[in-house]
Amino acid sequence: MSKSIQLHFELPGNDLNLAGEASSKVKKTLNQLGLKPAVVKKTAVAMYEAEINAIIHASGGTLTATIDQESIVVVVRDQGPGIADLELAMQEGYSTASEKIRKMGFGAGMGLPNMKRHADLLEIESAVGQGTLVTITVFL
Amino acid sequence: MKVRKIAQILEARIEVEGSSLDLEIEAVCGADLMSDVMAFAKDHVLLLTGLVSPQVIRTAEMLDIKAVVLVRGKKPDTNMLRMAEEKGITLLSTKESMFTACGKLYCMGLTKRGIRD
Numbered sequence: 155m156s157k158s159i160q161l162h163f164e165l166p167g168n169d170l171n172l173a174g175e176a177s178s179k180v181k182k183t184l185n186q187l188g189l190k191p192a193v194v195k196k197t198a199v200a201m202y203e204a205e206i207n208a209i210i211h212a213s214g215g216t217l218t219a220t221i222d223q224e225s226i227v228v229v230v231r232d233q234g235p236g237i238a239d240l241e242l243a244m245q246e247g248y249s250t251a252s253e254k255i256r257k258m259g260f261g262a263g264m265g266l267p268n269m270k271r272h273a274d275l276l277e278i279e280s281a282v283g284q285g286t287l288v289t290i291t292v293f294l
Numbered sequence: 295m296k297v298r299k300i301a302q303i304l305e306a307r308i309e310v311e312g313s314s315l316d317l318e319i320e321a322v323c324g325a326d327l328m329s330d331v332m333a334f335a336k337d338h339v340l341l342l343t344g345l346v347s348p349q350v351i352r353t354a355e356m357l358d359i360k361a362v363v364l365v366r367g368k369k370p371d372t373n374m375l376r377m378a379e380e381k382g383i384t385l386l387s388t389k390e391s392m393f394t395a396c397g398k399l400y401c402m403g404l405t406k407r408g409i410r411d
Binding site: 170171173174177178181191195198199202203206257258259260261262264265267268271 | 326327328329330331332333337343345347348349350352353355356357358373
């Protein structure tokens with residue numbers, strides 16, 4: 155790879171069936187670039203959880219993936235309610251998800267811990283009432 | 295064990311053939327919670343689930359899971375069918391309960407855990 159590649163997506167907040175569409179496209183690009191399967195999978199899981207979160211908790215947002223010679227950086231930004239207590243939200247099993255979200259197989263309080271488990275670096279900036287910015291880094 | 299054989303054991307209906315019914319499966323993961331699947335599933339497992347949602351197929355795609363079985367007689371909706379076809383994921387449905395489906399596969403030699411310890 156001679157230069158960096160950037161992919162940008164708007165995440166629609168009104169159609170749960172589309173949740174994961176952006177992650178799917180990024181994953182396809184990562185595979186096309188011939189990156190190691192383990193790297194692709196780590197990135198896929200972490201960004202999919204982040205995408206789902208933006209759609210179910212914040213009515214959508216944006217997802218930007220940047221790939222260069224050293225790393226994959228996925229930034230998911232939303233203007234949702236924000237996370238009041240990040241330490242609590244990072245605990246496995248803690249969830250504020252609705253019944254609708256649980257019926258999709260999510261909302262078990264595993265999203266943020268899953269991101270942490272799969273990302274090499276995970277940064278979360280959040281302010282109540284303003285939104286959340288999640289940065290996932292996976293080294294190649 | 296081949297997906298084709300699994301379909302026979304579970305008397306499953308082939309809803310979407312996917313990329314291959316000759317795919318070899320070594321381990322199985324049974325779960326309704328997709329976040330658990332993402333947290334713990336190993337590579338190339340068969341996923342048994344009672345959840346009907348396109349997110350099942352999406353989760354399978356993210357984890358390179360090539361075959362999914364819906365248990366308890368659940369039928370895939372059109373979104374799920376379309377997505378499985380697009381992604382080349384085999385989708386089966388069986389009348390067996392989760393417990394019995396897992397038990398039958400286990401008895402036939404598919405004994406490896408599909409999740410990490």
